[in-house]
Amino acid sequence: QNGLVENYTFTNFVEGKSNQLALAAARQVAENPGDSYNPLFLYGGVGLGKTHLMHAVGNALRQQKPDAKIVYLHSERFVADMVKALQLNAISDFKRYYRSVDALLIDDIQFFAKKDRSQEEFFHTFNALLEGGQQMILTCDRYPKEIDGLEERLKSRFGWGLTVAVEPPELETRVAILMKKANQARVDLSPDAAFFIAQRVRSNVRELEGALKRVIASAHFTGRDIDIDLIKDSLKDLLALQDKQVSLDNIQRTVAEYYKIKVADLMSRRRSRSVARPRQVAMALAKELTNHSLPEIGDSFGGRDHTTVLHACRKIKELRETNSDIREDYKNLLRSLTT
Template sequence: MSNLQNPPTLNSASPFGFWDGAVGTLSRELSPQQFKTWIQPLVLLSFEESDRLLTIGAPNRFKLDWIKKTFAERFQEMAVEYFGAPINIHFALALEGSSPIKPVATETAEPQPNPEIESGSPQNVSVEEQAFEIEDHSKLNPNLTFDTFVTGKANQLARAASIQVAHNPGTSYNPMFLYGGVGLGKTHLIHAIGNHLLKEKPNARIRYIHAEQYVSDVVRAYQQKAFDRFKRYYHSLDLLLIDDIQFFSGKSRTQEEFFYAFEALLSNKSQVIITSDTYPKEMAGIDDRLISRFDSGLTVAIEPPELEMRVAILMKKAANEGIPMSEDVAFFVAKHLRSNIRELEGALRKILAFVRFHGREVTIEVARTALKDLLSIQNRQISVENIQKAVADFYSIKVADMYSKKRPANIARPRQIAMFMAKELTQKSLPEIGELFGGRDHTTVLHAVRKIADERAHDSQLNHEIHVIEQTLKA
């Protein structure tokens, strides 16, 4: 959101402009799991113009306390940016039965079907439609190619399928649906497909677009009565690459228009490639007929990168920057940064900036110094106790079950997962971990660690669950 030179009058619509913008900004700043856990459940409870008091509601006391502690300052910054003046932001419990305030209709609201618009024809183009334009270029990043994509067990199937689609667009795996957590390489792969096709067929009509931009195009087409032009553009593409389609959630008109575009493109043997943070059938707020279409082609997961892959990524990217990194240093960094590739790249940028500024070589000690703030935050936030609570919450058991001698499967397995994560994410020894799990012997912890590590190597669902818990711990 940009600063406004003339702050808006605080009329009844103003708080909703702020709220929509703030939620949209946080959806881009946070990982999908963090956004879904902390921001999505919030509601705008009230706005008192005379006191310039805006009240945000949280569903329970735990989330209320966390939001106040973690996001209050960010909400205040966004309020000052939007209103051009300080706003008092209050956080409260949104008790069952309480109702959030509802916005009055505005031009930026999600459009509803309009028979008059649908019946427009090219022979009778309005002035508004003449003014409606869509950026008619691919939006591809030329640096994101198959050659620059580091492959490992976590993404080798997705890469192989992407290469197959790039060589046979519209015939192999149409549509192709890639899903996985933030920063795992989904966007890189779909850009690589687009860049390959553009090289093979320079005149191909290709468009990469983030789902939020597609929503904006639908809104503008609705406002300017220009759906004919909108449809002519999107229905005529040879390759449509649409990123983060989970942002379509709850937007009925956007979903309707995308359904028509989807059907037209597949009918024309054009390729459609979609990414999401979630498996299609697990997406909330998406029409069943769209989910059915998404599931009709090839659905491929991209998992969090394993240790060896993280090491390879660091070494390759450092070499590309002209500053070689030894395997020892890469292992040190990779062991501390586990969640995604984007986090690794950020750490690498910090290290490279440090060595260039100080004229040093890349050593473990230099890496430790360059990343001290990042490492201290992680070490401070993640403890065995935090892991036990996060795992217990995820699997809907009691924290006390982590220490108990109970052994039913619904308790024993989460306990083993928590032990595995404690070994992976903390500096605790096996005996120390065993002590924190009710005085268990270190051999019990070792058995749990090996068992979960072996299962994780071939169980994508378990891998996904552990990744989600890690993201929650780092929220």
């Protein structure tokens, strides 16, 4: 059992601007395992195709060399296996096993955070594999340097090969993905229908797939054709949620007006309390009321870092518990933005 999902292949992966670099790197690794980029480190938000791509490499290697030992596992599994090995006094078997692979694919390594013993074990495995020229592919939901509770020596080593981001797909790619998935399911999906869905489901590919599945199921059970009406019916809840969605623009204007400051102040570098606090409130509202990612929110506030947004959200959450003015402000703003 190698843990590879058979249909996560390169053929089934739709290329777009958002994943171009990651795809190119994965292809390269599949052609020259162990000596092009080792490790290949893919990072990005959920549902963007990281796991798919890493399996695609595994499946390709598999096809070239059917007896190659390609091992895929989630980092939680690695941790659990190691704990078990320790309990059973079988840590040397554990080590031997992981060092004997031709390629090791470890998913979501953010789960190694704060697990010191696992990091230690993984560090040694990593070094042994690198030395042996065995390919490693790792994924993570964020940039490796930003994982709290991960040893510096591991972070630095993760960067020894190639680190590539996978971005959320833009509209054209979302349409292409829908068309491909419909085609695989042998379902007729018109470009108009695909466009309609892609315009409304923007977060990630997993959500996109989920929406398409619902549309297909509903067509199947009602015997109707897949047209805009059917899509509207079957995705009613999802679309209603979208209509209620507030824009970043709207949030910034409302917050500025409420605190009697300028929208430009929210974007500025000014750090005085009279501006900084409203800015934090606006960021927290943006996180709560929109589907925008932290980096996107940061961007819209004068190109700030996503960690600034995260900090603002935490700060406001804390203040809403301890400071009745902020609690009141937040409540009023929430109300005026959502009704």
